[in-house]
Amino acid sequence: GDSVTQMEGPVTLSEEAFLTINCTYTATGYPSLFWYVQYPGEGLQLLLKATKADDKGSNKGFEATYRKETTSFHLEKGSVQVSDSAVYFCALSEGNQGGKLIFGQGTELSVKP
Amino acid sequence: GAVVSQHPSRVICKSGTSVKIECRSLDFQATTMFWYRQFPKKSLMLMATSNEGSKATYEQGVEKDKFLINHASLTLSTLTVTSAHPEDSSFYICSARPGERYNEQFFGPGTRLTVL
Numbered sequence: 001g002d003s004v005t006q007m008e009g010p011v012t013l014s015e016e017a018f019l020t021i022n023c024t025y026t027a028t029g030y031p032s033l034f035w036y037v038q039y040p041g042e043g044l045q046l047l048l049k050a051t052k053a054d055d056k057g058s059n060k061g062f063e064a065t066y067r068k069e070t071t072s073f074h075l076e077k078g079s080v081q082v083s084d085s086a087v088y089f090c091a092l093s094e095g096n097q098g099g100k101l102i103f104g105q106g107t108e109l110s111v112k113p
Numbered sequence: 114g115a116v117v118s119q120h121p122s123r124v125i126c127k128s129g130t131s132v133k134i135e136c137r138s139l140d141f142q143a144t145t146m147f148w149y150r151q152f153p154k155k156s157l158m159l160m161a162t163s164n165e166g167s168k169a170t171y172e173q174g175v176e177k178d179k180f181l182i183n184h185a186s187l188t189l190s191t192l193t194v195t196s197a198h199p200e201d202s203s204f205y206i207c208s209a210r211p212g213e214r215y216n217e218q219f220f221g222p223g224t225r226l227t228v229l
Contacts, residue, residue: 036220043119043206043222044157089156099145099210101218105156 002027006090006104013080013111021075021107023064023090031092033057033066033073034101038087047075047088080111116140117209119221126197127229134192134224136207142187143209147218148180151204163190197228 007022025031032051036044048057053068062077073090090104116139126132136146145164149157161169161182169182179201181193190209194201204225208218 034217043117044208044220046217046219049217099218100147100159100162101157101208102159103156106154108154 002031002092002094002102004090004092004102004104006088006107009087009106009108011107011109013109015082015111015113016079017111019075019077019080019084019109021088021090021109023073023075023104025071025073025090025092027071027092027094029094031094033064034091034093035062035064035073035075036089036091036103038089038106040086044089080109082111082113085109085111115211115219117143117207117219117221119205119207119224121224122222123225123227125227125229128198129196131193131195132197132226134194134205134207134226136190136192136209136221138188138209138211138219141209141211141219143190144187144212145210146184146190147208147210148182148190148192149206149208151206151223157206160192194226197226199228202226202228 004025034049035047037047038044048059050057050066056065064075087106087108089106091101118137120135148160151157160175161171163169163182163184165184171177184190206223208220
């Protein structure tokens with residue numbers, strides 16, 4: 001079945017450091033790919049998405065490119081802030097699955113001043 | 114736009130009682146709502162998919178008699194945890210999808226259930 005694998009956390013960075021969170025997926029079709037962020041004590045918020053190969057999603061300085069050849073959707077940010085501390089989830093949705101989201105295990109990011 | 118609310122945000126109950134959690138889409142109609150369970154430092158586990166006016170579709174391993182889902186209108190779905198036990202303590206999150214042409218879900222803030 002479809003699955004999503006993220007790099008394990010926690011990831012601890014200093015403010016203004018470069019961030020990469022790896023995400024790879026397996027899917028039978030052509031899924032849409034998402035990054036969600038969960039701040040402490042809150043629900044999930046969509047951070048960015050890409051619906052087809054080579055699409056780049058971006059938001060709030062974060063970027064991820066849908067790479068079909070490597071089945072990856074790595075999240076990057078050039079300069080993290082303390083306020084970026086959260087748990088980040090990579091997810092996919094297959095068009096023929098009624099909108100179901102399959103999540104990776106989540107990566108906790110902690111940014112220190 | 115695309116706001117989803119959940120109520121209550123926190124609930125503590127005694128073992129053996131039932132708890133109802135509401136999920137509402139505030140500014141759009143949701144043909145489909147999803148219920149997830151999240152364990153500490155774990156990913157979200159899809160419990161069931163709820164379509165307005167029809168029975169929910171439960172994921173494998175989820176007891177439908179224990180987790181009753183009702184999607185009575187296009188803006189409201191409820192999850193009732195029946196005869197709750199301490200192992201049901203968790204963070205329950207709902208999401209809503211505006212329609213089949215949308216591949217995006219909008220998430221509620223979650224409900225923390227603690228069963229004593």
